[in-house]
Amino acid sequence: MSMLSGLSARMPSRLRRSTGAPGRGNRKLSGRILLSQLAILGLTSTIGFLLFAVAQRAQLDSEYERRALAIASTTAAEPQIRDAIAYGTGGDIVQSIAQRIQTASHASYVVVIDRNGIRHSHPLAALVGAPVEERPLAALDGQDHVGIDQGATGRSANGKAPLRGPTGDVIGEVSVGMPEKDVMGQLWRELPVFGLFAALALAVGVGASYVLARRLKRSTFGLELEEITGLLQDREAMLHGIREGVIAFDRQDRVTVVNDEARRLLGLGTALGSRLADMLPDGRLRRALDGTLTGTDLTVVTDSHCLAVNRMPVTLHGQELGAVVTVRDRTELVGLLRELDSVRGLTDALRSQQHEFSNRMHTLAGLLELGEHETAFAYAVESAGAEPALAESIRSRIGNPLMVGLVMAKTTVAAERGVRLTLTEDSELGEQPPHLDRLLTIVGNLLDNAVDAAASGGTAPARVQLSLVEEEASVTVRVADSGSGVPPEARSRIFEDGWSTRPDRGTARRGLGLALVHRLVQRHGGSIEVSEGPGAVFTVTLPVPRPAPAVAAKGAGW
Structure with missing residues (x-):
């Protein structure tokens, strides 16, 4: 709650008249917030979309690797292929069966290799019967293997299954690859759906940003950033520059504003956010600050000062926001006024004594004129001795x-x-x-x-x-x-x-x-x-x- 809350409803119009039309360097606060949020939303949506595409690509690779492995396991279980490799009677049987499986499964290749690394099937007929020289057979350990293979037919998702003979021994392996274009095709078919979701999320974010910007504009009473900064600087200069204590309270009677003079006069430490009951003992001072005592220029005497306290409630659009209390130091003024009053009383007494002295002199002059010298002498002695005797x-x-x-x-x-x-x-x-x-x-x-x-x-x-x-x-x-x-x-x-x-x-x-x-x-x-x-x-x-x-x-x- 600000001290200037009561004036804030009228302040924006004056500031807008003095500021002029906003230019490129003075764009409205709501516009800046909207553009900033749009940039953030666009960036985060793009990053999220790319991360999703990468994650989806990895998931599709894994899915196609499992599919290639399933085809390789099915091929390795084919009895004709197993007998042909085990007994050396393969001939063209292995190549024909592998090509049929490759065509039916839309694989990029189905390659059957014996323990010696000799290919018995391959999409490229020139490589049938040729040994595999690039790497040793992975499936000879009896386990399934998957991965991405960059072979003669291009990049593909690869699955390798061990080929076992009639006795259960590993006699070779079957390697199957799913073409990269199938993986990318599946990815491109899925991306538009997720792109639509991202666009919907972006649209919702844009709408929410617009509503938030409008709400912030209403909350700041239409003030722009430069105007808010100027008001804050003016408030700080005013609060800490005046020789009058100022304390502001919110609706829960918590201190929201306190200047240096108020801290000095009231002996407050770190008062922001605290309640009066936690800072001051019960007494006239606390009752004057919290509004229990009503009236203007309430006089409060502390151990060091004589203070004049005024409390003013702050309302905006009929809603109570808190109160502002001003505290003035009247110690010297009250002392001077009391001293002045005493001097006036003493002056009145001296004036009265002057009249009394004049009366006595008139009485003494009359006695002397009448020749009552002894009576005049006695009267003079009596009048002169009264005051010295008292002193x-x-x-x-x-x-x-x-x-x-x-x-x-x-x-x-x-x-x-x-x-x-x-x-x-x-x-x-x-x-x-x-x-x-x-x-x-x-x-x-x-x-x-x-x-x-x-x-x-x-x-x-x-x-x-x-x-x-x-x-x-x-x-x-x-x-x-x-x-x-x-x-x-x-x-x-x-x-x-x-x-x-x-x-x-x-x-x-x-x-x-x-x-x-x-x-x-x-x-x-x-x-x-x-x-x-x-x-x-x-x-x-x-x-x-x-x-x-x-x-x-x-x-x-x-």
Whole structure:
């Protein structure tokens, strides 16, 4: 099944218009196939006919040799010939009997020879009484012999039978030959029949070749060889040149097309001919690829990528041929969108603080104008110490400046949305905690979800608590919110890609944060738990990686 199956019904007409009339070097595919098959059939029929003629000739030679042997055996059993040779009283008796048998059997010769090699009969009268000098008598061993003989009368099928006397001793031989012209005549009479069979077989082959050529033409939608080659080259260039993964499935959900980008994004090896169930474990990715999940731009999070998956069925003439799946890498885009959304939230918080600062300055200016200097001083001291006190409180528990900055930013954004974010008293994180990059991602996503949940409902006042505890064997992150909590029926799905109880907000795609956290935790051997409520408490535990064992110096020791 090809990716271009859906367009193939319209493609031939365009190609024919662009290709022009086929010339001698661009003969139609059906014509080429028909001519090739005709040539093959003609050649094979000719070879078969010749092989049959040779085989039939050998069979006729064998048949005429047996006939010559039968005549020789009959002649050797003639009592007059046997007595004449045994007692030397032959005279013209042997010659006359042999000529009569030769005429009756249409043999080319009937020759009677005694043990001394003297001919007693021969078609050529001059050779009667003459010895045989060319070869010794073959039948003196008492056995029958057949073969092809090239004698004085020409080429003939020969049979030799031993001539036995009254006592049973071999006293000579009888040699009979059937003329070559009889063998060839029989062969020429049989060849036309077999030639007719060969012609009928050739005609049937021609008809079958014509039907096959028409069927192939329909199967290729009228495309010629050059057009098929061009389409294949274009398809390969397109599939392996685009920065988008493409996978095609047939009606049995076997992979028929997969490009390099799809292998890279999905981690597939040799996928051609395989089924999804044999390549991928059950999960959102496999359900998106096999069509179980429906929709456009389905978001799937893997260990390395955030993907957008689309599946499109392919049909032709109302018949379903399979499906084509496109996979786009949105990892960088989703990261940028989430970062942009965070920056927008922080910008809104700073804008709100700017307004609050302006209000405070207006209040301070009014107090000074009224002459309330002591009250203005106290108000200024109180306003200036609030933010530094919060920062100092966070720094006293968290030593890493990146984590401090993240918590401060999330606290400001939460305050803008009416949520109070606090750091628990038991929190303690060093300057260089393990899994720092992963901790920043986990804490940021969990706090975003917690602030959203607390701001959208639950108990009042809206609050979020963060706990970061670094121990010798693990680092524990606990985020609790005052929201409505996780519904019991959704506890098994909250870590799936794209799952969310709220619609998308601006550019940020919902349902990715918890999925990313879950995959990060699983990849590094940690655990993540969620409470049943009220509110929601997410607890993440990451094991501290063990340091690599030191390698002893070469040659060290006592």
